[in-house]
Amino acid sequence: QVQLVESGGGLVQAGGSLRLSCAASGRTFSSYAMGWFRQAPGKEREFVAAISFSGVNTYYADSVKGRFTISRDNAKNTVYLQMNSLKPEDTAVYYCAADRRPPALTPRDYDYWGQGTQVTVSS
Numbered sequence: 001q002v003q004l005v006e007s008g009g010g011l012v013q014a015g016g017s018l019r020l021s022c023a024a025s026g027r028t029f030s031s032y033a034m035g036w037f038r039q040a041p042g043k044e045r046e047f048v049a050a051i052s053f054s055g056v057n058t059y060y061a062d063s064v065k066g067r068f069t070i071s072r073d074n075a076k077n078t079v080y081l082q083m084n085s086l087k088p089e090d091t092a093v094y095y096c097a098a099d100r101r102p103p104a105l106t107p108r109d110y111d112y113w114g115q116g117t118q119v120t121v122s123s
Contacts, residue, residue, distance in 0.1 A: 004114035005115070017086065037107055040091060049069075
């Protein structure tokens with residue numbers, strides 16, 4: 001089992017940047033594929049990015065491709081989401097998720113979730 005804690009959210013102007021972090025407990029972090037999802041008010045939780053166990057393979061939603069970068073440091077049990085060129089439509093609660101299966105793009109394929117961190121982008 002793994003516990004996840006996100007940090008790094010906040011308020012930023014459009015065009016700005018933020019870096020989210022997700023710290024995981026346990027000794028087997030490298031055994032988990034990691035994903036970032038987001039949920040805006042009144043909307044379903046949606047896929048943002050995912051990364052494979054070693055970090056070699058990454059996956060992005062079309063809406064963030066070229067602006068966001070997912071990475072992981074298995075020595076620090078942490079996954080990151082670097083968000084550049086932020087837009088008001090990126091405003092949401094961002095969640096990190098973990099699963100022992102290969103990276104997936106849907107929330108139901110992840111067993112473990114953090115509590116979320118709020119990202120607000122002003123226009």
